[in-house]
Amino acid sequence: MGLFRPRVRPACRVEIDQESHLHHDADTVIETESETETLARTSSDSGIDTRSDCCPTPVHDDDKVKPPPPSYGSYLSKEKGVVISTIPLTSPECSSSSSLDSWDTEKEKATTPAGEWRRGAGFWRCFTAVCIPILLSAFEGSVVSTALPTISSSLSLGSNSSWVATSFLLASIVFQPLYGQLADICGRRPLMMAAVVIFGIGSAISGWANSSAVLISGRVIQGMGSGGIDLFAELILCDIIPLQKRGHYVAIKAAVYALGTTVGPLLGGVFATMNWRWCFGINIPICLVALILMWFWLQLNNGNPSRTWAELRCKVSQVDFLGITVLTASVIVLLVAFTTAGTITTWNSSSTVLLLVGGGLGIVGFAFWERSDRCLNPIMAPHVFSNRTTVAAFAITVIHGFITYGFQFYLPPFFQVILGSSPTQSGVLILPCTLTIVIMAALGGPLLARFGRYRLMHRVGFVLMGAGLLLCVVYESSTSTALWILFSFLVGIGSGIIVSTTLPTVLVQLTDKENAAATGSWAFLRGLGSLFGVAIPNAAFNAQFNAKLLNIHDESARHTLGFGQAYEHASAIFIESFHKPDIKDQIKDAFSSSLKVVWVIFLVMAALGATVTFLERHVALRKELDSDYGLLEKKRPVSPTEEV
Known part of the structure; x- marks a missing residue:
């Protein structure tokens, strides 16, 4: 587990100063709702649209419609009304859509209440x-x-x-x-x-x-x-x-x-x-x-x-791609070792030992690469x-x-x-x-x-x-x-x-x-x-x-x-x-x-x-569903009372 400990990386190349209030326990990272609001204020005050492409666009005071805060993978916990948060849904580096366009998308998704599940x-x-x-x-x-x-x-x-x-x-x-x-x-x-x-x-x-x-x-x-x-x-x-x-x-x-x-x-x-x-x-x-x-x-x-x-x-x-290449090569090398040993070669032959050692080192190297900051x-x-x-x-x-x-x-x-x-x-x-x-x-x-x-x-x-x-x-x-x-x-x-x-x-x-x-x-x-x-x-x-x-x-x-x-x-x-x-x-x-x-x-x-x-530990199965890839819902007209 030590090789796969979680890392915290910036989600965008634009550095945003903010105080981290993350509280860690053995299995989860708990974030209060106020932190999401703080993140939204920080992004707005910095004058930068954090969801823009690799070249961020400034946000002027004349803009009447402000973009919503970045969408984080979170769901409501039953305990104490906290939000369990993980990572941004999308990398802001690669988001080229405008703020207004993203806001319209959020309005369309709002036709289905969060966490509600329908089966038709x-x-x-x-x-x-x-x-x-x-x-x-x-x-x-x-x-x-x-x-x-x-x-x-x-x-x-x-x-x-x-x-x-x-x-x-x-x-x-x-x-x-x-x-x-x-x-x-x-x-x-x-x-x-x-x-x-x-x-x-x-x-x-x-x-x-x-x-x-x-x-x-x-x-x-x-x-x-x-x-x-x-x-x-x-x-x-x-x-x-x-x-x-x-x-x-x-x-x-x-x-x-x-x-x-x-x-x-x-x-x-x-x-x-x-x-x-x-x-x-x-x-x-x-x-x-x-x-x-x-x-x-x-x-x-x-x-x-x-x-x-x-x-x-x-x-x-x-x-x-580097990770998948190293992983694939390591698995193939190990398979060749197990397949040829005892048939084409003996178990104590130099080729078999070399294949086993090489495949094992490849797996270890892959694990270190996955947790490195360069990956x-x-x-x-x-x-x-x-x-x-x-x-x-x-x-x-x-x-x-x-x-x-x-x-x-x-x-x-x-x-x-x-x-x-x-x-x-x-x-x-x-x-x-x-x-x-x-x-x-x-x-x-x-x-x-x-x-x-x-x-x-x-x-x-x-x-x-x-x-x-x-x-x-x-x-x-x-x-x-x-x-x-x-x-x-x-x-x-x-x-x-x-x-x-x-x-x-x-x-x-x-x-x-x-x-x-x-x-x-x-x-x-x-x-x-x-x-x-x-x-x-x-x-x-x-x-x-x-x-x-x-x-x-x-x-x-x-x-x-x-x-x-x-x-x-x-x-x-x-x-x-x-x-x-x-x-x-x-x-x-x-x-x-x-x-x-x-x-x-x-x-x-x-x-x-x-x-x-x-x-294993016993954890209750959650009833909420929070996915951006669910069933495609038919759009319904938005009433005047629902418009922002």
Whole structure:
């Protein structure tokens, strides 16, 4: 937390002298209402319009209409009538609109009283338009899991097979903090539509790929679009629904997402039997439908939109491109280390050690850069990490993504090798886990909205996940289908309880003005957990399998399965290609032993997650909504009594 302590920076290049009356406690910064008035008087007395562009314009005494004070991200607290304030909504450096124009905008926004939340037909149209791309993104993130052995065999991917999933996840997460900054510049709607277009282009490239390089490139483009879809969907829901009421709708969204992850493996098995290219081609018509719905139904305010290209360039120039570059490079270096260690190189080789050290130092350097005074607009803003509950919720998000995504990634090899299931059958056997996540996600959101006990829900979730994973470790060689359905059922219940509560917990001690920064960081960390939930267990799986190779008394089998190629051949068809029963048993034993190591890793992470929940504090969910990016309201005539 020390690396991410909040900083106070001037919001404009024009220096304004004012006495700070900020009162700090452990988690919030409290500012009295009189301070806002003092700031307005100071700005007016200085003769400078603090909302002007980089070249401030003087305000003369003859001007009859004075601009309102700068709009700060604040909301009314229930306690003692104070205003909890954070940072200016927009950077005055990049505001080129006139004072009178801004005042007119404030009058238009005043048609909807602050904090009042209404839900009509426009809300449901917007909500539906957001859910379709979410379903699409979730489906594509899981459809490849059961079809990957077939795809890998068709294109001869070899040890590159893990990059089909890893590249998608990597591209979907590394740009999400950057998307969070761009969302405050360009608004949510145009970027959401652009993300769907990018996703469709990546799907087309992947569907027509004839080599591993083209397929992985297409998956990278798909991931960029998927990451944007996930982030902008979360942002839109945060902008149109108050935190206290958000649980119901986050649950619906989570259920839609979980539905995609449920149907994905099932259809992946079907497409693997028919033609694996349909795993990607099916997305294109759905993208077109989603774009049409968003064009007509996704009607949102654009916050404080850029009015000129000069202002847009000014805002974009302040984006933390250096930070996103360092972060991306560091994550890639670490992934390469975990992917190649035990396959291409050994763990104690100089190249592996160099990659691990370099990636770790890059992450540390990124953290220092984000809190330095030279980083004007950090992609992972330090003030977002300013309280213990938010930091604990971020950690829980990483751990939950690690277990949930990784567990579902390694279930198909177990079902196909140990239980002898076909790709389609393995997709069906995953349903108890994924459907349970859907159901519990649908229940978890309303429970959070009703009782607000996110700490208890997190603890129960991790305990249930740990119980299921412990049974997986104990009965790792069992061929009882009923037992393994029970194990995955327990993991699914625990995961579903947590899935719809992590983001509200992150935001519970932050304001609505920090939605973009906090949600971008949350989405990145959730994806990072999912990414390493595949990469780290994959390294352990390969290391254990290589150690078991000598127990397989067939040279061709050892050659085929060694050096990181075991996951590629994790299918019942491959096992049945050997006629000797003892060779089949030896191969199954190697897979069972290697998967046991994977289950142990997930069990340790579940125990760690349960421990982290004790760092959370209980804070009541707020009922107010204060966002500049909510639903676009129809203008109504202003009566003479309402005019200023």
